[in-house]
Amino acid sequence: MSLIGIDLGTTFCAVAALDERGRPFTVPNRDGDVLTPSAVYLAPDGSAVVGQSALDMALEQPDRVATLIKRRMGLPDYGRPVAGREYRPEALSAVILKKLAQDAEAQLGPVTGCVVTVPAYFDDTRRKATMDAGRIAGLNVIDIIDEPSAAALAYAVQQTKGEPPPPQTVLVYDLGGGTFDVTLVKLGRKRFQVLAIEGDVRLGGRDWDERLVNWAADKFVQQFGDDPRADPQSLAHLYATAERAKRALSKMEHASLTVSHGGHKVTLPLPRPEFEAITRDLLVRTRLTTQQVVRQAKVTWDAVDRVLMVGGSTHMPACGRMLTELTGRAPDHSLAVSEVVARGAAVHAGIRADTAAPAGQAPVAPDLADVVEISVNAHSLGVEVRSGAERVNDKLIPKNTQLPAAVVRVYSTAADNQTRVRVRILQGEAHQAEACIPVGECWIDGLPPNLPKGSPVRVKCGVAANGRIEVTATDQTSGRAASASIHRPGGLSDDELARAAEWVRGLKIQ
Ligand SMILES: Nc1ncnc2c1ncn2[C@@H]1O[C@H](COP(=O)(O)OP(=O)(O)OP(=O)(O)O)[C@@H](O)[C@H]1O
Ligand SMILES: [Mg+2]
Numbered sequence: 001m002s003l004i005g006i007d008l009g010t011t012f013c014a015v016a017a018l019d020e021r022g023r024p025f026t027v028p029n030r031d032g033d034v035l036t037p038s039a040v041y042l043a044p045d046g047s048a049v050v051g052q053s054a055l056d057m058a059l060e061q062p063d064r065v066a067t068l069i070k071r072r073m074g075l076p077d078y079g080r081p082v083a084g085r086e087y088r089p090e091a092l093s094a095v096i097l098k099k100l101a102q103d104a105e106a107q108l109g110p111v112t113g114c115v116v117t118v119p120a121y122f123d124d125t126r127r128k129a130t131m132d133a134g135r136i137a138g139l140n141v142i143d144i145i146d147e148p149s150a151a152a153l154a155y156a157v158q159q160t161k162g163e164p165p166p167p168q169t170v171l172v173y174d175l176g177g178g179t180f181d182v183t184l185v186k187l188g189r190k191r192f193q194v195l196a197i198e199g200d201v202r203l204g205g206r207d208w209d210e211r212l213v214n215w216a217a218d219k220f221v222q223q224f225g226d227d228p229r230a231d232p233q234s235l236a237h238l239y240a241t242a243e244r245a246k247r248a249l250s251k252m253e254h255a256s257l258t259v260s261h262g263g264h265k266v267t268l269p270l271p272r273p274e275f276e277a278i279t280r281d282l283l284v285r286t287r288l289t290t291q292q293v294v295r296q297a298k299v300t301w302d303a304v305d306r307v308l309m310v311g312g313s314t315h316m317p318a319c320g321r322m323l324t325e326l327t328g329r330a331p332d333h334s335l336a337v338s339e340v341v342a343r344g345a346a347v348h349a350g351i352r353a354d355t356a357a358p359a360g361q362a363p364v365a366p367d368l369a370d371v372v373e374i375s376v377n378a379h380s381l382g383v384e385v386r387s388g389a390e391r392v393n394d395k396l397i398p399k400n401t402q403l404p405a406a407v408v409r410v411y412s413t414a415a416d417n418q419t420r421v422r423v424r425i426l427q428g429e430a431h432q433a434e435a436c437i438p439v440g441e442c443w444i445d446g447l448p449p450n451l452p453k454g455s456p457v458r459v460k461c462g463v464a465a466n467g468r469i470e471v472t473a474t475d476q477t478s479g480r481a482a483s484a485s486i487h488r489p490g491g492l493s494d495d496e497l498a499r500a501a502e503w504v505r506g507l508k509i510q
Pocket of ligand 2: 010
């Protein structure tokens with residue numbers, strides 16, 4: 001019986017579990033690797049392959065392989081067919097989750113529950129999609145947790161060997177393969193409190209790769225007049241080569257990229273300064289976001305005790321240099337940057353299981369007893385209201401509010417005998433409603449008949465500790481609860497979820 005933490009990354013995944021004291025350890029996959037590439041190959045015989053072999057297959061049969069699925073989470077489809085069929089991103093992610101759990105079970109025995117991580121900057125729609133992916137995979141998803149918070153938790157637990165450390169404020173800079181998060185966390189002895197979150201759900205190592213791909217392809221076009229990006233197979237090879245060169249440049253001053261396409265081949269030398277020059281603006285974006293989080297938390301750099309670097313892309317020397325220059329502190333290198341998130345998720349699973357356990361039951365994580373975790377919302381929660389001819393975002397819960405949080409609004413029915421009220425729910429900071437992220441419509445149904453026009457309906461909108469939006473409603477005339485549910489335009493219906501779950505249940509996954 002085990003609890004696991006799963007870091008479901010854009011490019012790589014990791015799994016961790018807890019030892020008998022509640023200390024996290026990484027669980028390697030069947031091949032003995034700590035990281036499993038987030039790639040799914042759908043074979044002609046109807047089975048699936050996940051991980052490095054799937055990534056290798058992408059070089060030969062790119063149309064049968066799905067990668068970077070996390071970038072599509074929250075959207076209705078993967079964006080292109082895989083092996084000739086359209087899939088929802090939740091279903092493809094579920095295949096990865098099932099493989100990760102399967103490999104973990106081979107070592108740990110039955111997995112009873114898991115916590116899956118999400119970028120702190122994920123909105124409610126993407127969070128829901130991640131939880132749905134877990135359900136499709138047949139997993140008991142106890143909770144989701146923000147990746148930087150998970151990293152901070154794992155860091156704090158790692159620190160408590162021996163004397164508990166003094167309370168400290170840490171900045172977590174998490175630059176992964178597809179997303180960027182920066183979070184300020186206050187770590188106390190028994191209290192982990194997120195102060196502020198900023199981020200970018202579409203910025204990660206992949207964008208550095210893309211820069212290199214375009215740089216190399218442009219040079220190739222200049223020389224041969226033929227574009228390797230036009231051919232999916234050449235493009236897949238080019239991405240693989242670019243990523244290798246990028247990694248090499250983290251260790252060495254020089255690397256090179258070999259591009260072959262349409263019978264031509266060229267080797268392009270790439271010194272580190274040139275790589276840094278063609279990707280500089282990407283790093284600057286992370287720098288601006290980092291400055292913003294400190295501003296949001298209303299603290300100064302003096303109040304920041306430590307800078308933690310998380311995510312594979314922080315291996316790039318330019319990241320550490322930029323952070324040192326910006327923060328005036330040398331970033332902490334004591335973390336296993338690719339494993340801490342999964343470890344923190346396992347820690348969170350332990351804390352959650354112990355909080356929910358009946359009194360008297362032996363704790364899963366005795367070292368973590370009484371730990372309190374507090375987070376904030378990464379996006380403001382609002383509802384759409386009319387202001388003259390304009391539709392504007394009426395902010396109910398501003399971003400970086402301590403969670404859980406809830407706000408009550410009273411709406412009035414617009415006509416006699418109205419039995420339902422609909423409210424559009426938004427996430428985002430913009431004043432204009434259309435510039436925000438539409439979560440969906442909250443439908444308040446089942447109001448009693450014969451309500452006169454102008455009857456009050458009390459709507460409570462909240463954000464749970466894990467960033468999920470919750471809505472409840474009461475008809476104030478009768479004082480009875482009305483049904484309130486969120487209808488999402490591109491969301492996964494229960495039927496679709498059941499069908500996807502059936503597909504994954506019957507799928508042989510290697
Ligand atoms: N030595 C290295 N130098 C530069 N980049 C590296 C190195 N090692 C890994 N990376 C990059 O780190 C990224 C993967 O990092 P990580 O595993 O933290 O991301 P992820 O969890 O898949 O993504 P996300 O957290 O954004 O969903 C890839 O883009 C990879 O190319
Ligand atoms: Mg990650």
